[in-house]
Amino acid sequence: MSTRRPVSRVPTQVPAENGSNGTDGRNSVVLGPKDRLVGQLYIEGDLRVSGTVDGALEATGDIEIAGGGKVNGAVTAYNRLVVGSDASLIGGEVRVARLTVEDGATFTGRVSMGKHKAEVVSEPAPEVQPIPEPIAEPEPVSPPQDWGLTTPKRKKGR
Amino acid sequence: MDVQEAVAEGAASVENGEVKRDGRKQFSMGPGDILEGKLIYDGSVHADGRLEGEVRVTGNIDVASGASVKALLEGANVSLKGNVEGAVTARDKLTLGKNAKLSGDIQVRRLQIDDGATLNGHVRMGDFEHQASGQ
Numbered sequence: 001m002s003t004r005r006p007v008s009r010v011p012t013q014v015p016a017e018n019g020s021n022g023t024d025g026r027n028s029v030v031l032g033p034k035d036r037l038v039g040q041l042y043i044e045g046d047l048r049v050s051g052t053v054d055g056a057l058e059a060t061g062d063i064e065i066a067g068g069g070k071v072n073g074a075v076t077a078y079n080r081l082v083v084g085s086d087a088s089l090i091g092g093e094v095r096v097a098r099l100t101v102e103d104g105a106t107f108t109g110r111v112s113m114g115k116h117k118a119e120v121v122s123e124p125a126p127e128v129q130p131i132p133e134p135i136a137e138p139e140p141v142s143p144p145q146d147w148g149l150t151t152p153k154r155k156k157g158r
Numbered sequence: 159m160d161v162q163e164a165v166a167e168g169a170a171s172v173e174n175g176e177v178k179r180d181g182r183k184q185f186s187m188g189p190g191d192i193l194e195g196k197l198i199y200d201g202s203v204h205a206d207g208r209l210e211g212e213v214r215v216t217g218n219i220d221v222a223s224g225a226s227v228k229a230l231l232e233g234a235n236v237s238l239k240g241n242v243e244g245a246v247t248a249r250d251k252l253t254l255g256k257n258a259k260l261s262g263d264i265q266v267r268r269l270q271i272d273d274g275a276t277l278n279g280h281v282r283m284g285d286f287e288h289q290a291s292g293q
Contacts, residue, residue, distance in 0.1 A: 080273075101271035103251070110280045 026061060033068060047077075049087075063096075065089055075109075083107055182217055189224055203233070206240075223257050238275075245279075 027045025031037060035051035043059040050067035056074040057063060063077040066084030074093040075081060083089050085102040091109030101107050183201030187193060191207035202217030205225050212230040213219060219233035225240035232247040239255040244262045246252060252266040256274035263280040271277060 098273060099271055099275065099277060100273045101269050103253075103268060103270040105269065106283060107269050108281055108283050111277045113276050113278055 028061075031069070184217075185215075187225075189222070221258075223255070 027043065028048070029041075029043050029045065030048045031051040031053065033050045037051070037053045037055060039055045041047070041053070041055065041057050043057075043061070045059065046061040046063070047057060047059040048064045048066070049057075049069040049071060050065075051069060053069075053071040054073060056076075057071065058076040060078045062080040062082070063075060064082040064084070065071055065087040066082065068086050069084070070088040070090075072090045074095075075089060075091050076093075076095045078097060080098040080100070081094065081096040082100045083102065083105040085104035088106035089109065090106070094109045094111045096111070096113055099111065099113060183199070184204060185197070185199055185201060186204040187206045187209070189206045193205075193208070194210045196212040197203070197214070199213070199215045200217075201215060202219070203213055203215050204220045204222065205213070205227060206222040207225060209221075209225065209227045209229050211228075214230075214232040215234075217233060218235040218237070219231050220236075221227055221231075221238045221240045221242060223239040227240065227242040227244065229242075229244045230246075231242070231244060232249075234248070234250045235253070236246055236248040236251075237253045237255070238246070238258040238260055240258065242258070242260045242262065246260065246262060246264045246266075248264070248266040248268075251268040251270065252264060254260060254271045254275035254277060256272040258272075259276040261278045263282070264277075265282045267283070267285065269281065269283060
């Protein structure tokens with residue numbers, strides 16, 4: 001058995017289950033059965049939800065709701081959304097490129113497929129000049145409501 | 159039970175374009191068939207070809223992969239493999255096959271969407287306040 005692994009690049013051991021930094025160089029986040037999220041989550045990569053989410057989810061890869069996972073809120077997956085047979089998605093807006101809903105799943109919401117272009121409120125900010133800060137709060141998900149997590153915006157004059 | 163008996167009687171008398179299956183009537187369209195209008199049918203429908211209007215059945219609706227449907231569909235189990243524009247109500251289960259394309263709002267009790275299917279519309283899931291006739 002030869003492990004075809006380049007000698008120069010030794011992969012760091014990553015726990016398979018709990019947590020971020022998943023397989024194949026793609027970021028992956030797992031919310032386990034006892035985990036709970038209230039608010040907004042934006043993931044560059046994949047997301048797997050077995051817990052409870054009240055809020056908006058957005059991932060550049062796949063989103064999988066399974067293992068009794070419950071999501072109440074908008075879901076945007078740039079690639080694929082899977083809702084497992086024992087999972088629940090009560091969403092406002094569901095924007096995905098590919099969608100799989102297994103028999104037995106609870107699924108409610110407005111589904112948009114196909115013409116996905118990340119057209120989620122990309123404000124051009126016409127008046128205020130771009131502040132040269134490296135971290136400029138991208139706000140990928142348009143807030144459906146005030147979750148109490150809004151960071152105070154600093155407005156600079158001139 | 160009431161439905162079963164009623165269907166059996168109907169199937170005995172009517173014969174055109176219908177295939178009896180398990181004692182239930184089935185209205186079956188071929189790939190070259192065209193139906194425009196409103197069909198209310200005590201039995202199941204297999205739709206192929208072109209279908210426009212409204213179809214309400216007591217049994218199941220099955221849309222073939224080459225079919226083009228612009229219609230309101232209502233049935234017990236609805237299985238889509240082709241192109242459908244219009245609202246769909248499945249009193250039991252709606253299945254979207256991997257080549258199905260559905261644009262329209264849907265109301266279902268159970269839902270299965272296979273990978274590859276396309277859906278644009280609002281999904282409502284739950285029990286129905288108005289039940290089908292004969293239940």
